[in-house]
Structure formats: C-alpha cells, structure tokens
Amino acid sequence: MSDGMTDGSTATFPMGGPVQLAYAVDDVRAAAAGWAPVGVGPFFVMEHIELGATRINGTPATFDHSSAYGWWGDVMFELICQHDTPGSDRIVGADGLHHVAHFVDDLDAVSTGLIRDGHAEVLRAETSNGMGFAFHDGGAARGHLIEIYEPVPRLRAFYDMVRDASIGWTGNDPVRTL
Structure with a gap:
C-alpha cells in the first residue's frame, strides 16, 4: 500500500493527507498578526506549551515552544517558535515550512x-x-518534518474550534490567547 507520497518513497503504512501546515517563526504573535490580513486566522496562541515524556533524537529532553493556531483553506495553520533553554536540542530552525501534520490511526x-x-x-x-x-x-525531498498524531476527541474538538472560528471571520481580534 502506498500513502500517496510523491518523493519516491515506498511507504508501507497508512497516513492520510495533511491536516496542518506549520511554519517556524521567531515570534508567534507578530507572525500571526502578519498572516491575518491575508485571511489566515483568527489565531489562538499557546505559550510555553507543557509537554511530558519528551525525547529528541531518542534522548530525554525538553522542547519549550509556543504556537499560534489558525485556519487556512482546508487545513490548520500553525506558527511555531522554539524557545532556547539550556541543554535543549534545537528542532525548530530558520523561518519557513517546519512540518506537515497528519492524523494516523x-x-x-x-x-x-x-x-x-x-x-x-x-x-x-x-x-x-x-x-x-x-x-x-521528512528528508531532503520534503524539506520539512512530518508530524503524526491520533485524532483523539480532544484534538478533533480543538481542530473544530479553530476551523469554526474562521468561518465568517471578518479580521477582527486576529490574535487570541488560549
């Protein structure tokens, strides 16, 4: 079975189409304010997102980051900023496409x-x-990371909330804090 990837891989596992595009930025609030005038949003900001059981490259680590979540067309749009902390490994690099997320079973x-x-x-x-x-x-052919997670009810509800806020949105209150 192929998952429809176009980089020549011969994947043998099911992975649906993208549900989220994420861009690396230096400041999620400023970046969200910049995307809103072109119709992306509104954005919901979460700062210093708490994570547990974190491993980077197989080693226990911390991943201190903030994200702003909006909606663009048919997908969630995330802006992500990694905060440098002593001893942390950097996985969010230069500005640009950081990851594409997929729901998986x-x-x-x-x-x-x-x-x-x-x-x-x-x-x-x-x-x-x-x-x-x-x-x-994701390798050189993709040029970004691949994010995967199961569409548990709480996550689906979050996606629905962000999407629903975008329906009929007129550009008011473009950056909101969660």
Missing part, C-alpha cells in the same frame, strides 16, 4: 513505518493531557 505503528522507511524520529512527546505525537525527518 496508530501512532506507534506509523512511527515504526516511518523509521523503517528512513524517516528518523526527531521528537516524541506527550501533551499535558497525555496525547502522544511525533516529528519525523
């Missing part, structure tokens, strides 16, 4: 498939409510 199985197909696990973590997710190296 089985996080562990798809992660194993990505690793088997040459896409090393860069980050594995859990949100404060226990939802696991992973970033995998």
